[in-house]
Amino acid sequence: MSTVFVQIGQCGNQVGHAFWKRIMKDEEVNKSSSFIAKDGKFRAVVVDSEPKVIRKITKGLPFREESVITGKRGRGTNWALGYHGLKRTGDDHLLEDTLEAIRKEIERCDCFSGIIMLHSLSGGTGSGFGSRLAEILRDRYPMHHLMSCVFAPHASGESPLQHYNSLLTLATLQRTTDCVILTHNDDVLHRVQKKKGQEAVSYSHLNEAIASHLSGIFLPTESLRAKSAFSLGMEPWEMLRSICPMPNLKFVQIAQYMNSKMSWSDLLSKVSATIRRYDSSGNPYSSLGNICVARGDTTGGFQLHMGALEPKLKRAYNCVDWNPFPVDFWTAKPNNCGSKNSASLTVASNSSSINEYLENVLERSKVMFEAGAYLHWYWRHGADKETFEDAFETIQLVVDDYKTAVK
Ligand SMILES: Nc1nc2c(ncn2[C@@H]2O[C@H](COP(=O)(O)OP(=O)(O)OP(=O)(O)O)[C@@H](O)[C@H]2O)c(=O)[nH]1
Ligand SMILES: [Mg+2]
Known part of the structure; x- marks a missing residue:
């Protein structure tokens, strides 16, 4: 492959x-x-x-x-x-x-x-x-x-x-x-x-x-x-x-933490501390699916900790309840994504927290578009109004679909 x-x-x-x-x-x-x-x-x-x-x-x-x-x-x-x-x-x-x-x-x-x-x-x-x-x-x-x-x-x-x-x-x-x-x-x-x-x-x-x-x-x-x-x-x-089984919900964000001395549980706490968990009104985001990769698992002992880590990760990533398997765990002995003697946890998550960024891009570009700002630069090089209108519609739909999926 x-x-x-x-x-x-x-x-x-x-x-x-x-x-x-x-x-x-x-x-x-x-x-x-x-x-x-x-x-x-x-x-x-x-x-x-x-x-x-x-x-x-x-x-x-x-x-x-x-x-x-x-x-x-x-x-x-x-x-x-x-x-x-x-x-x-x-x-x-x-x-x-x-x-x-x-x-x-x-x-x-x-x-x-x-x-x-x-x-x-x-x-x-x-x-x-x-x-x-x-x-x-x-x-x-x-x-x-x-x-x-x-x-x-x-x-x-x-x-x-x-x-x-x-x-x-x-x-x-x-x-x-x-x-x-x-x-x-x-x-x-x-x-x-x-x-x-x-x-x-x-x-x-x-x-x-x-x-x-x-x-x-x-x-x-x-x-x-x-x-x-x-x-x-x-x-x-x-x-x-x-983590992207639905073709309309395909945005993934990666969080990672690595250290040579921490336990797997502490590494997970550190990873969780780096992610966006709530929107500006304090409502929690939810994740549709997650992959958690443990590297530097030299003794193969990560499996022993998985039982305790899974609920912790599910809580931190607020997994949707309609996915019976919202977390997959993978392990590797060497930690080749970082320094040799350290261990790392990397989590790839398909989460509605992407909406924060998508809504921001939508809002900012809409304000500019309605004011006609800088558009001549685009018309000059072959883009047209329809290209923009289709893009607004497509991204608005993604935002709406994420909201519906995590309801
Ligand atoms: N993470 C990261 N971002 C970069 C880097 N270089 C540029 N950027 C970001 O990329 C954006 C600019 O895009 P570039 O990749 O420089 O532009 P380009 O694709 O070469 O396109 P043109 O130069 O406009 O033809 C800005 O948002 C920068 O912050 C880099 O080495 N790392
Ligand atoms: Mg360039």
Whole structure:
């Protein structure tokens, strides 16, 4: 079973770089050919509309040369320019080249399971090009999984276009992918800052933390492997099957904590402390499904604690009562998502707490849309009113569906 990763734009590539650096150390990943091909090359297509970041992140790592795609110029933090591509200044064939590289990468797989995209919600390339790619990939590979790992911009506002870009991307991903893992840059920054104290925090610190979260779920576990066999690399797809069974409710958020001295129960308390549990009126959010991965379970003793941890986790994540199995536990002996002698708990959750962010994006972009703010930037590059209206409708429906599902 093999997965192809597609990292898009500055954010997607920088996060991807940190992710590969982390997972390439895992013995099982190297033994199986699910993420890394037999010739040692990553199963990855890296694409950006400008070459600078890609030049840096591919240095010294086994990315396949023909799967590295760069364009002529950036997409100016504009979803429409990313989606429709360059028109006036000459096309750079970014889309065709990327699709061809993905096709070839898929053909190299022994047994292709699906694609995982990594990209930002607000960059022009990550959001617009990422959206276009997701639509085409869904169309071309309808029988395979499509997952997107997206990174939400800082709420304080980096660009006036970020709400529109996020809205349009979220709506496209809702229509095309099977699962969206959403990471808030603000949350990661907050946690990293807390750990670093006075030390300055850079994107590379954030990306290490994100890589750790993602690999906490994606790296091989003993739970999904037959005894004495290699890993099949099914963790991303088994997560999807387990916690996103309903096609309209597919947003996943990951929380993690690691330490070398804490008990599993304390680790769970720490993880629970990082999640959004209540809305602004004090009403609890609920989760539809959760995967809890314990890594660093060197003695295999985690099983003994599961009985006590399950009710605690169910309480913290306020699991819906209509799902009889709202928590799956997986374990792995090494803790390869973090430092060697530590243990980690990573929880991937499909929860209605996503509504806080979705409603915020809806509200912010609606206010701007009704005032006609910045829209000429979108009309200029081929987007129209209908694209926005469809996106408002799609995301409103997701919010309503989450509310109904947890009632
Ligand atoms: N976590 C994380 N976020 C990043 C990183 N680089 C940029 N971002 C976020 O990504 C958003 C900007 O998107 P970029 O990926 O830089 O843009 P792009 O996809 O290259 O698109 P254009 O440059 O507009 O063509 C902002 O919200 C940034 O906070 C990174 O290395 N890590
Ligand atoms: Mg860029």
